Amino acid sequence: MSSEINNYITRSYNKKGYVILNIFNKNEIDGLKKKIKKKSEIILKKKKWNLSLYHTCVDDDQNQKITDQKNRFINVNNKIINKINKNRHIKNILQNKWDHSKFLIPDQKYLIGKTKKTSFKNIKKNEIPFRIVRPHKKKKYISAAPPPHVDVNATRVDKKKNKGQEYIGSSIQFTLWLPLIGFSKKYTLRLAPGSHKFNHPVNTLERNKKYVSSVFSKKYIEKFKFKRLNLKKGQAVLFDDNLIHGSSLNMGKITRISMEFRLYNFKKVKLSK
Helix, strand or coil, X not given: CHHHHHHHHHHHHHHHXXXXXXXXXXXXXXXXXXXXXXXXXXXXXCXXXXXXXHHHCCCHHHHHHHCCCCCCEEECCHHHHHHHXXXXXXHHHHHHHHCCCCEECCCHHHHCCCCCCXXXXXHCCCEEEEEEECCCCXXXXXXXXXXXXXXXXXXXXXXXXXXXXXXXXXXXXXXXXXXXXXXXXXXXXXXXXXXXXXXXXXXXXXXXXXXXXXXXXXXXXXXXXXXXXXXXXXXXXXXXXXXXXXXXXXXXXXXXXXXXXXXXXXXXXXXXX
């Protein structure tokens, strides 16, 4: 039965480019929320407040400092990383894509493209990015939800050529997206199922300084259909680095909090000595 479930999940991933997995328990989710709250309090200078009501507690300047990409991470314990490492479904999907299942989660400087190499010393810090998205209100908040994109390699677009045309390269990483607050379709990630099977032309990307990843032109994404998922506490979405996702506006009434575990192909990461 276990092998049948594994095969079903792998087939589902191959078809859609993502899969929902049960990974963490309630205490682990609550522990991650506490870490994000504690880091936010460095800027907020207050203790008695509710993380789900973050949007009522911060002004735009405070939000900018808290969500600045250089600092938008927490250090998680090894127990959290080991849960991902030992998940048999993740292992099977990585094995199917890479011919091995060994991954690294690089430090934040590497992820945002500030350095081209990382080290085991930095990897052991377990720096995991989080994202805070306030409820969507036109003309009030600048959206923290980037437009449709794929997760490029540490801000660098790896390219491949076919018949003279440049396309975005893939097979470098997977993203494990974990919601901590906001689990319904009003809050969750907006995905384009099956878009990971396409060769996305480099010339459909638009330059931007606002987001880490290059985003697609509106004309290009019109060919894809998007959906949002209903999730449960402790569930995470593992998706392909070539899967288009984004414009995941928070349409609910509370602040959405999520984390992004970047599982990099061990053989593709440049390590310093």
